[in-house]
Amino acid sequence: MIEGKGFVIQNTMDQIVEGLYVGSAMAESDAAKLREAGITHILSVARHYPPSHPNDFIYMSVDIDDLPEENIIQFFTETNIFTGSVLENGGRVLVHCMAGQSRSATVAAAYLMQRDTLTAEEAIATIKDKRPQIHPNSGFLDQLQLYYDLNYDVSTDKALYRRFLISHNVEHFKEYGNVGTVVAGLDPSKQTLPAQRLMRCKKCRRALITGANVIDHQAGAGQLAFSYNKRNANGVDTPHAFPQNRACSSLFVEPMEWMDGIRDGLVENKINCPKCDAKLGSYNWSGAQCSCGKWITPSFQIHRNRVDETRPI
Template sequence: MDTSFRFIKEGVDGGRAALVHCQAGRSRSATIVTAYLMKRYKLGFTEAYHRLKSLKPDVQVNSGFEEQLCLYEAMQCEVDTSSPLYKQYRLTKITEKYPELQKVPREVFAVDPAHSSSSEASYRCRKCSRTLFRGSSILSHLVGEGASAFSHKKASNLTGEVQCTSYFIEPVQWMEQALLGVMDGQLLCPKCNCKLGSFSWCGDQCSCGRWVTPAFQLHHNRVDKIWQLNIMK
């Protein structure tokens, strides 16, 4: 989208034209033009797509591209691969193909923070202090409906409290071996082997009631959050 935007803008700003085409001229090319309109004129997906259809009524963006354009809008028309929204979308797409995938693509895994330095907050194993992930790896979700989301369970198990007791994160490099060829399992500390949480490509329910797919969750009571302080002399 970024490359095509620059190409179209260069042509239009130079008083020329840009040809955007695909096999049928209805979906792929329409997606690119819609993205251009969104970014150039600061439009939402719905308005930009409506304007395009008013000029070319036969365009029909497929549901997958529509989903990407809505994501593009949510990211302020920037393809930001570091955005939690982008990471969650990418994981969801991989889930649709799993377990047919022979292995999880390497680019999905965040760099192991134990082997790199950063000024952002880190999260460590409470038992052995091994660094597990950084704040940028957390994939936040809307808080669920609490006890009412667990109505299928016995009433005696419902507390009525709405809170998240786990961090849902993107996969980190130290998890790679645990994820190979299985749909779900435990997540253990790579240093002391202490149980930290679990993962499921089919998703899991947060303590707040929200369903998260896929789910890579580490429990709050198994990790410590660490900040780095810059002390001036």
């Protein structure tokens, strides 16, 4: 940052750690300054941004807007591999977006988090120390926190990440009236499971869901959005669910891969046992009300009297 007469000129790019730069589109377009800094690779994090110098530098592009509802965490594994490979081999990389404040800072923070085992706050502080103007949007900050909660492993095998993706499906449904690609919970009948909470069809005993698939809630009136991050009774953020109220007549679960219509974009449908076709419940992306009075969105509802539940001793 350069101070002038009555104004401040922001640097187009700043070195955060050795070999890693964060900057703007203006930095990416300035070939002379890129060569002066020894840049060898460029990571563009912007929607429909064509490389300015495709023959002079090695590029990677992430096509994304600077909006809180954008899913940027899905790219972290790929961008971390790219950035890490450059630095480990003695190269220098510029991570840029348009203003060099939100998207690029988020991607650089994810790399630092994984490399140095940092929290989201620590990684952002490291970048801000070198580039004070950074300001990731609120959705990206939440996703950096989720990245930490996932122990830097973005995988659909993890319930917390699947719930994040489902929350994005809900927002997509509200905005466009249809459901995007759904990442569903794995079918427990196809897995070798350790002793754990398991729900089976009462009629044919087919394994349907595990405890990890259940979306618990507190009883009572009010709206509960399906979320990967909820608050407990003391208002403290926690990625874990509330204890299920045993008085509720239904279990609310995440979408499961054995449910009919899940991958066909159906907004609502019956939930039947995939083996004996017994009716278990129903789902609706607009939500439904539990017997306790809580409205839950989206609603994947299985009636308790249609399943048998076993718990580890």
